[in-house]
Amino acid sequence: MKARSQELVDKSIAAMISAIEVYNKPDFKYREETFSILAINAWELLLKAKWLKDNNNKVRSLYVTEKRLRPNGKPYKHAKVKMTGSGNPFTHSLDYLAKRMAEKKTLADAAHKNIIALCEIRDSSVHFYNKSGLFAVRLQEVGSASVRNYAKAAKSWFSVDFSQHNFYLMPLAFVKNHQPSEVILLTKEEKNVASFISSLEAANDPKADYAVSVNVELKFLKSKADDAIKVQVTNDPSAPKLQLTEEHLKDKYPLNHKALSTACAARYCDFKQNQKYHDLLKPLKADKRYCHVKKLDPDNPKSVKQEWYSQAIFNVLDKHYTVKG
Structure with missing residues (x-):
């Protein structure tokens, strides 16, 4: 059995x-x-x-389990x-x-x-x-x-x-x-x-x-x-169509650098775009949980790159700034 x-x-x-x-x-x-x-x-x-x-x-x-009362109003000894x-x-x-x-x-x-x-x-x-x-x-x-x-x-x-x-x-x-x-x-x-x-x-x-x-x-x-x-x-x-696209990345990484900075200014009462902020972002740019680096021209190895950030990055930044009440 x-x-x-x-x-x-x-x-x-x-x-x-x-x-x-x-x-x-x-x-x-x-x-x-x-x-x-x-x-x-x-x-x-x-x-x-x-x-x-x-x-x-x-x-x-x-x-x-839950505590129950006896008919006399007193609780049972065991739940x-x-x-x-x-x-x-x-x-x-x-x-x-x-x-x-x-x-x-x-x-x-x-x-x-x-x-x-x-x-x-x-x-x-x-x-x-x-x-x-x-x-x-x-x-x-x-x-x-x-x-x-x-x-x-x-x-x-x-x-x-x-x-x-x-x-x-x-x-x-x-x-x-x-x-x-x-x-x-x-x-x-x-x-x-x-x-x-x-x-x-x-x-x-x-x-x-x-x-x-x-x-x-x-x-x-x-x-x-x-x-x-x-x-x-x-x-x-x-013919059946097979669509390969990176469009869903826009949802996962919706914030470019400017949008992220604007969101931080609205979220934190002690936020400043200073060296501390740039130092915090630097290691996060290499982490797929927080950042996706996109080439403006994917076919050009020397193309300008742009960072896009996920909402998850705030879990890290919240530890270094004070969230507005």
Whole structure:
């Protein structure tokens, strides 16, 4: 008979595989929303399995308790398990478990922040709606990192072997055709979520096993392998279109130097564009979490370069300046 924790692991894996299979369908109208819902479900079951394992498979460790009063108004000596409307025990939420496990260093900080970002996308999808193709790109960056983090955690905690599964998200270019004009159609709500995700990306460490988000790149290389995917370049307007663009970088790195300085002046009461400011920016320019360096002419190696900064840079600057009250 399987332990409860292992039963939860099996259910969790089934949920994540379902999320990936739905996402990778070539024509699915509720792709990002469905993936985020199922992926969150997979993470919650995995964390509950780990929690049970660390608590000797005592299912009560997952129950939410509350203090209750006796009929005479005096409190019971021991807290009681909180019940749902159907009379079943309430179990701890994903937010609670992720926070507690991150505090105990059981769950990596980057993986925790990735879950927070994925939950924000899920909440935005469930409670309202998203319509921008650019927002779909941000979901893929967070979702791809989440799948990788999930596989790493499941293997580390339960020795799960994912070699029999295609455990990855297909590049957007293969599953969905986006129009270039979509880069300007972010709603206010979508901008808020995208900005929130950018702020979490400060926890990204290129050398770490876990990540808040990842950049998904698609490259075509010549190959003599028999099973290599064949691609033909054509000007046939009826041929399927594959769009490779850096437009989504404008969302991830929205601030040029002038805009960043203006934002700092509005954000901090003791900000000055002095040597201290330039010294702080210098090492951040080489960090992809905070800065993307773009050549004005990509084909010219001597082209003038321009730095574009992400919202995550404020997580660093906040430590050196006083935020206005």
